[in-house]
Amino acid sequence: MPKYSFATAATVDEAVRLLNEPEVRSIPLGGGTDIFVALRVNPLWFDRLVDITHVPELHHIGVADGVVSIGAAVTFTQALESELLQGVAPFLACACENVGGPAIRNSGTLGGNVANAAACADSLPALVCLDAVVHLLSPAGERALPISEFVSGPHQTNIQPGELITHFSFAQPPAGARSAFIKIGRRRAQSISRLSIAAIGTTNAGGAIDYIRITPGAATPKTIRFTPVEDMLKGQPPTRELFVRAGEAMSAEMISVTGRRWSTPYKEIALKAITERVLAAIFLQEAQPC
Amino acid sequence: MLIQFTLNNQPVAVEAPSDITLLALLRDHLRLTGSKEACEVGECGACSVILDGELVNSCLVAAPQVSGRSVITIEGVRAPDGGPNDMQQNFISYGAVQCGFCIPGMIMAGEALLLKNPQPTRQQIRVALAGNLCRCTGYQQIVDAIEATAKSRARQRA
Numbered sequence: 001m002p003k004y005s006f007a008t009a010a011t012v013d014e015a016v017r018l019l020n021e022p023e024v025r026s027i028p029l030g031g032g033t034d035i036f037v038a039l040r041v042n043p044l045w046f047d048r049l050v051d052i053t054h055v056p057e058l059h060h061i062g063v064a065d066g067v068v069s070i071g072a073a074v075t076f077t078q079a080l081e082s083e084l085l086q087g088v089a090p091f092l093a094c095a096c097e098n099v100g101g102p103a104i105r106n107s108g109t110l111g112g113n114v115a116n117a118a119a120c121a122d123s124l125p126a127l128v129c130l131d132a133v134v135h136l137l138s139p140a141g142e143r144a145l146p147i148s149e150f151v152s153g154p155h156q157t158n159i160q161p162g163e164l165i166t167h168f169s170f171a172q173p174p175a176g177a178r179s180a181f182i183k184i185g186r187r188r189a190q191s192i193s194r195l196s197i198a199a200i201g202t203t204n205a206g207g208a209i210d211y212i213r214i215t216p217g218a219a220t221p222k223t224i225r226f227t228p229v230e231d232m233l234k235g236q237p238p239t240r241e242l243f244v245r246a247g248e249a250m251s252a253e254m255i256s257v258t259g260r261r262w263s264t265p266y267k268e269i270a271l272k273a274i275t276e277r278v279l280a281a282i283f284l285q286e287a288q289p290c
Numbered sequence: 291m292l293i294q295f296t297l298n299n300q301p302v303a304v305e306a307p308s309d310i311t312l313l314a315l316l317r318d319h320l321r322l323t324g325s326k327e328a329c330e331v332g333e334c335g336a337c338s339v340i341l342d343g344e345l346v347n348s349c350l351v352a353a354p355q356v357s358g359r360s361v362i363t364i365e366g367v368r369a370p371d372g373g374p375n376d377m378q379q380n381f382i383s384y385g386a387v388q389c390g391f392c393i394p395g396m397i398m399a400g401e402a403l404l405l406k407n408p409q410p411t412r413q414q415i416r417v418a419l420a421g422n423l424c425r426c427t428g429y430q431q432i433v434d435a436i437e438a439t440a441k442s443r444a445r446q447r448a
């Protein structure tokens with residue numbers, strides 16, 4: 001007897017119906033890059049996989065009325081190759097380029113990355129910077145909540161049984177916004193983030209920073225924007241000296257959330273350094289990793 | 291359950307359990323053992339195959355997920371006479387093969403790259419191989435062999 005069964009959904013409605021059939025614990029299957037790894041270490045937690053990767057809407061990337069939407073089954077490769085995303089949110093495309101190796105990027109999906117909610121999930125910092133909204137569908141109807149509320153901790157989300165993530169949406173960032181993503185792993189490719197950072201910002205006609213969002217990844221249990229640091233940057237002319245202070249403030253903010261832990265001596269220095277680099281990439285036009 | 295798909299350009303229909311991976315389907319049910327089983331968690335690339343034109347780790351694909359789709363495995367990569375194709379020949383002549391365990395995956399990654407990008411830079415070749423581990427060669431010769439293949443195919447097209 002197989003340990004679990006398999007079904008393929010052709011439409012979003014069919015996926016939701018299959019996920020909610022009584023007495024069959026069903027979970028959506030995207031790229032499988034997390035599920036098949038977890039299956040090797042965890043006891044079986046479902047009776048059926050529902051393949052959602054054939055649902056056309058779930059692969060949609062588009063913009064309407066200034067709102068960008070990305071389907072849950074969009075793969076990292078589709079996201080990083082999307083001209084729309086390269087244009088409106090290059091740091092999200094860059095984060096997707098940093099995921100795993102090519103085979104993982106061809107299979108793994110943004111919906112899966114967010115649903116799995118690893119603290120080190122590469123797509124999270126950029127999505128949190130963008131104040132992305134997670135759209136969910138269940139027999140009860142649609143539900144939408146901000147990504148920083150949806151992901152409540154490492155491998156913890158507020159998804160309810162039977163709910164399917166259909167897509168993410170975010171307001172198109174201001175024209176002229178520049179963004180960057182930096183990841184530190186043990187090696188360049190196929191590595192898990194030890195620490196990462198995403199930021200997006202603009203300066204006004206007077207040369208002062210007038211829009212800035214900054215979110216570190218794998219720094220705090222919940223991936224959140226560091227708004228106190230954003231506030232200290234706003235209204236200031238972008239200088240190296242300011243970015244050094246911002247780096248110190250980022251580390252201080254991280255420690256105020258996590259306390260001092262075994263990894264703090266490393267992360268304190270590393271977060272400071274990548275903060276300076278990400279801000280220099282955006283505001284001082286310094287070379288970006290991608 | 292019955293899984294029907296196109297394998298190395300031939301239609302196949304195979305009865306298999308619903309709870310296995312594509313790698314197990316290939317190796318245990320179709321007796322195609324060229325795709326190697328190693329880490330089984332997507333870290334090493336030894337199990338790489340091309341699914342609808344894109345490189346994937348077959349250890350992370352559910353077997354029924356390939357229904358109606360096209361899979362190319364290392365067994366499907368060969369010269370018309372059944373011998374090694376140009377890339378495989380280059381792996382031999384550039385000394386890119388030692389124990390050989392990673393090589394089916396390396397060839398699939400190389401072929402998948404050239405499908406998408408027929409004239410890659412060395413850096414692009416390295417990025418394309420980022421998910422494939424080799425414990426023997428140090429990669430240099432593998433990059434050389436793929437680069438030489440891309441160049442000779444470009445010459446042939448010209």
Ligand code: FES
Nearest residue numbers: 330332335337349
């Ligand atoms: S066996 Fe599939 S990636 Fe290692």
Ligand code: FES
Nearest residue numbers: 389390424425426
């Ligand atoms: S040749 Fe031995 S692992 Fe690559």
